[in-house]
Amino acid sequence: VALPITFLSDYGYDDEFAGVCRAVIARIAPDATVIDLTHGIAPHAVHQGAVVLARALAYAPVGVHLAVVDPGVGSERRAVAVEAGDGRLLVGPDNGLLRPAVDRLGGVVRAVDVSATPVRLDPVAATFHGRDIFAPVAAHLANGARLEDLGEAFEPEGIHALEVASRVVAHAVAVDRFGNVALDLAESDLPAAGIEREERFAATAHGRRLEGTYARAFADVPEGEPLLYRDAADAMALAVNRGSAAERLALEPGAEVVLTPA
C-alpha cells in the first residue's frame, strides 16, 4: 500500500497547476491518498508557507509531504527530498520552506538533491518543477522508493534555514478570511514583553494602533473588541470579535507588528 501524500503550495485555485500535479501523482501512485493542506499560500510567500506547513504536519498522518512555494524555480536553487527524524519524507525546493517543519519533526536525518532525479518528467519545464520534479519524486516515495534512488545525497546540515523574526517585534504570517492575523510569536514569548493573559495589550503597525484584551477566546470579549489570543495552531493571533483586525491595522502577511502592554 502507498503512503499518504500531503500537498501544500502557492498555486492557488484559478489555475490547473495543483490539479496537474495531482494528476501526475495519480498516474505514478494510483493508490496514494492525496490530502491538499492548502494551495492558498500567498504567491512566493516562502515564510508563510513554512509556518503553515510546520503547524499542519503535526496533524497529518506520517507519509510524504509535498510543498511547493518556489520563487526561485529555474535558478540554481536545489530541489530536495529529506527524511525527518520521525520518519516523514518532505519534498520541495531548498529555500527554507521545509526547514521549520523538519526542525519540529526531529531534524533532517537524510537529504538528497533531486534536481536531476531519474524519475523527472522530461523535458523539465524551467517554470514548473512542481509537475516535472517534485510530484514524481513524491509519488515514487509514496510507492516505497528509497531516497538514495531518487537523488544525490548531501549533508543534512546543508538544508537552508529561514530568517527568524525578533520576539517583541512580530510579523503577520497569515491573514484569514475573517480578518484574523496570525503572528510569528509563541505564547511563551509574551511574558518577557510584559504582556499578560487577561490584561490589556496594544498592537501597532503602519503607524496605526489597536488596543484590546489578551483573552482565551472570541466569546470572552464583547462584539467589536480587539483581542490577542493563542490560536488553534498555538501561534499568537490578533483579531476583532465579529470584525477584522487585518483591516483595522491594514495588515498583510509579512507586515511588522509591535506588541506592548497597553
Add this chain to the structure above:
Amino acid sequence: VALPITFLSDYGYDDEFAGVCRAVIARIAPDATVIDLTHGIAPHAVHQGAVVLARALAYAPVGVHLAVVDPGVGSERRAVAVEAGDGRLLVGPDNGLLRPAVDRLGGVVRAVDVSATPVRLDPVAATFHGRDIFAPVAAHLANGARLEDLGEAFEPEGIHALEVASRVVAHAVAVDRFGNVALDLAESDLPAAGIEREERFAATAHGRRLEGTYARAFADVPEGEPLLYRDAADAMALAVNRGSAAERLALEPGAEVVLTPA
C-alpha cells in the same frame, strides 16, 4: 470499510483549516473517502450553510456528514453528532446549521453532545473545534464507532432550528459567481403571490427593481433579460441571461428581496 465523509464549511481556501481537518481525518480513518461539498460558505453564514447542506445531501452517498459554520466557537454552544431517520450521521455545531438537512432526512433519531468527546484532540483549541472535536468525531463514526461512545445522549427535539423566512418577502441565500441569486423560496410558494410560470415578475431590493420572465431556463429568454427560475436545487433563483442579477439589485446573501407580479 469506512463510511464516506462529506465536508462543508466556511473555512475558505486561503487557509489550511479545511486541509488540516482532512489531515486529522486521514490519520484516524485512512480508508474513508472525503468529499468536499464546499468550503466557500460565507464566513459565519449559518443560514446559507444550512440551506446548501440540506440540498447537497440529497445527492450524497449515505455516510458521515461533517459541517462547520460556527461563529459561536469557544462559547457554550453545543457540539453535536446526530443520526437522521435515513441512517445518515451529521456532525457539527448545534446552531441551526444541521437542522434543515436532518428535517429532510427523516428527522433526528438520536443525538449526542460531543463537546467533551473522548476522541477529541487534547488540548482543544478554543477557536478550532473543526480540527479538535468535529473532525475526530466524524472520522471515528466513519470507522464504525457508535454515537453513544462519542458523547452524551440528549433529547433529539433539543436540536436547534433556524428561523424560517416569510413567503413573498424572500432573502438571497446564495450568490454564485455568475451573479445568479438563489432565494429561500420554493416554486410552490409563488402561485399564492400571483406569480405564474411564463408570466412577468418584478423583484425589488434595496429600492432597486428588476422586471423579467418567470422561465424554465436561461435559453428561454434573450440575452440581457432577467429571469426567475427553479434552479438545480429546486430553489427559486434570480438571474440575468449572460448578466448578473446580483449586480443589478446589489444583492448579497441575507438581503431581502420582494417578489411580485409585474
Add this chain to the structure above:
Amino acid sequence: VALPITFLSDYGYDDEFAGVCRAVIARIAPDATVIDLTHGIAPHAVHQGAVVLARALAYAPVGVHLAVVDPGVGSERRAVAVEAGDGRLLVGPDNGLLRPAVDRLGGVVRAVDVSATPVRLDPVAATFHGRDIFAPVAAHLANGARLEDLGEAFEPEGIHALEVASRVVAHAVAVDRFGNVALDLAESDLPAAGIEREERFAATAHGRRLEGTYARAFADVPEGEPLLYRDAADAMALAVNRGSAAERLALEPGAEVVLTPA
C-alpha cells in the same frame, strides 16, 4: 476496480456545484478516484477550458475525463461522451470544449449523445447538467459501462470544433495569480513572425506596449523585466519577473495581444 476520473469546470469554489457533482460520482462509483484539475476556469470561458483541458490530460492517468464549461446548458446543445484514440473517455457539452483535447489524444473514435441518457438523475434540472447528466455518465463509465449503453451513437466527425486564433495576433487564454499570461501560441509559431529566442520582442494590447526579452526562464532576466517564454504547458506566455504582465497590459482571458520583434 474503477477508472480514475479527472474533473474540470467553471463552477468555482464559492458554491457547492463541483462538490455536489463529486457527491453524485461517489454514490455511483465509490471506488473511483476523482482528481480535480481545476474548477477555476473563468465563467463560460469555453476556449480557456478547452486549452487547459488539452494540456492537463497529457499528464493524467488514462481514465474518464469530465469537463463542464457550459454556457448553453438548457438549450439544444448536445451532451456527449466520446472515446479518444488512446482509449480515454471524455464527457461534457458538445460546444468545442472537448475538441482540442481529443485532437491531441488520437481523435474521436466513438461518440454518443447522452442528452437523454438512461443513467440521468430525474428530473434533469435545466441549469445543472453537470450534476444530473455529466456526473452520472462519468461515474458509470468509471465503473466500466459501455458508451453505447449510455447514449445514442453519432458520427465522430460531428463533434464541434473551436475557432483557431491567428498566429501573430494571439489571445490571452489564461492569466494566473502571478499575473503571467498564457497565449494561444506555440513556440514554433514565433520564427515566422521574426521573433527569436534571446532577442527583444514587443507585445501590444489595448493600445499599451510592453518590451522585453524572449527568454528561457524568469531567472534569466532581471527583476522588473518583461519576458516571453515557453511555459510549463509548452504554450508561449508573457510575464514580468516579480511583477504582473496582466496588469501592465490590462489583460484578461480573451484579450487580443499582438506580438512583434522590438
